[in-house]
Amino acid sequence: MKSNKAPGNGTEKREYRFAPRMEKTPKSFIREILKVTENPDIISFAGGLPNPALIDVEGIAKATARVLSDDGHSVLQYSTTEGYLPLRRFIVDRYKKRLGLSVLPEEILITNGSQQCLDLIGKVLISAGDHIAIERPGYLGAIQAFSLYEPVFHPVNLDNNGPDPAMLRDTCRQNDIRLFYGVPNSQNPSGVTYSEERRKEIAGILKQTDCLYIEDDAYGELSFSGRSLPSLRQYIPQQTIITGSFSKILAPGMRLGWIVAPPEVMEQIIIAKQASDLHSNYLSQRIAFEYLCQGTIDTHIAKIQEAYKNQCECMLRVMSDTFPDSVTWMRPFGGMFVWITLPEGCSSMDVFDAALKEKVAVLPGVPFYIDGGGNNTMRLNFSNSTDQKIISGIGRLARVIKIECGD
């Protein structure tokens, strides 16, 4: 036996040999933080949950009862890897209506939430040592998913209008960048929405390369104005892969997302999906479609937009009233987060620790930076809060910041 480990007798402590890719995954920092903040006494702005009060439980329960009574034996049986065709057609129609975007049902596959899109993209497109680019700060879930495929990450700074074009161009010139991952609408964590001009510019740069744009559109429907900006697929259709999610507009517990990719890429994604878990939850797919057919989804989404806009406004107002002037932030166009920059040299980890003692939880920004930095940044979630909690929690946080960072 070639192993140099002592043979086990079944009782002593074994040493396991894990695939080296597991060492590349960032420590599950957020998971640890969220555990700390589970205490119900704590006002938490650390998580990223939609407001449960805005889940239409009654409508979903009705849709569920209907699919189970009309077609129970089929909705509980195995199904196709690509996903329920009528649901994919619904997504096609919605792209047409919302963005004027042409997508074929064959270009869509239903996933277990949009996090799985990132895993499938990694499987199909990333080999160890491949170069990929990501926004700075970048979505932690993507960093975690892609890290398992051992790429070399290159950061592209975000400003108020989107990714820095010069930095993206240079990065692509200096490296064979396989894909650039971004969240163009209400980015997580920064809240930035790319301007239309910037979208065109980014697409123009990518068009000159072999680099694919991974457009994570988890928050596209959560724009406060209800207005949608074009997908990069509009400009570079063969180079854009879109990931979508029903978690923010329907219900996260159903774990339904989707991926849109050109046919040649989709062919590989189907193979990867089949090997990964055969197909997505068919019961949930059928419930979602039945629910969406009720025709109330636009009203429901408008209600979410309005509620999150108000919660965001409340948080920004209390921040303006109580935070020292040295603390800055960007006004989000939508989504669920406000991104805060503390004065240079003030550590958001210290603020986190001190705030926790005051029973308020924030999310330090460090894990969103693949290349270090971001020590003075933090993310605040407003979607899963009430005005009362926001007023009380932000007030306490302001006092902590004044002590930690100076007034």
Next chain:
Amino acid sequence: MKSNKAPGNGTEKREYRFAPRMEKTPKSFIREILKVTENPDIISFAGGLPNPALIDVEGIAKATARVLSDDGHSVLQYSTTEGYLPLRRFIVDRYKKRLGLSVLPEEILITNGSQQCLDLIGKVLISAGDHIAIERPGYLGAIQAFSLYEPVFHPVNLDNNGPDPAMLRDTCRQNDIRLFYGVPNSQNPSGVTYSEERRKEIAGILKQTDCLYIEDDAYGELSFSGRSLPSLRQYIPQQTIITGSFSKILAPGMRLGWIVAPPEVMEQIIIAKQASDLHSNYLSQRIAFEYLCQGTIDTHIAKIQEAYKNQCECMLRVMSDTFPDSVTWMRPFGGMFVWITLPEGCSSMDVFDAALKEKVAVLPGVPFYIDGGGNNTMRLNFSNSTDQKIISGIGRLARVIKIECGD
């Protein structure tokens, strides 16, 4: 830009660069075959579906209505990566009761069907070039899932009592085998159930090595006798990872499986699961638990066992009556399949083609062999058939075999 590809202008046919791992995945042979056999005029023994008539739609609908009305906002929200704790505790209790096996809830994680267990095991344990062993013939879903992590496969022949101990010992001596994947109960595709003696022997061999045993127990509850044989975890607890499934006893469309692993391995599996899709469908987990609490699951499983036993008996009887003596098979102890060996030199692909013309579909055995061979084998599914279809379909198949293979 370092790529040697011509820059795209957005309209011409692009060439995509996929990760080399995608080339390692076997062509989706079964998928293609199943497409051919979707025609409702065809009597298909090619698939692997449970009998939809044995899904307790009414019971599941009741459980669903209850969780949505009692706790709707919570069951539709995000949840934990490990899965719903009461469901994991139910699994713990069932292992205790059914197998006398001690498992901690912390050693269990809920997956999207047991196929996802295989993907997570690949992620955590297999690097390109690692040596792994698999039964010959071996489960195709495992070959597909593991292939994406680019191991070197080593086959271990199956006989009536399980894997060949001498071959396993030699393989472990000659290579640093990281894991050995097997299906000890009603194996897919062969129907073999390891004898108790052989289980001890296999465990004894593995105990002298660093090799983990991946015990895929998708069919453990489908033993025709209702009797269960010990898990290898009984003998080598720290070296055994078990994968389980609710697909065969509850409903496949809910995509619920689980993985049992020692704590140090589980820690890595949780990280991989979080990166892969955050957590499994929470609504389905809650429905499953609510359903299982009704206390009717044992009666329901007994009903499935009885039905499959009868369908299997029917198939074996018609085969005995009509197949030429040169065709052999093993009597399954449970599960959903009969494994057929045609006379040497007779191709099951030819039988497949000829049978399809007679509107009967079988599954050729070739893709279950990682090292070639198996040309004269095929798998027949009996779980998703009626006696009438079995009598008519096997009769037609017998005529085809006589023509293709001689009488």
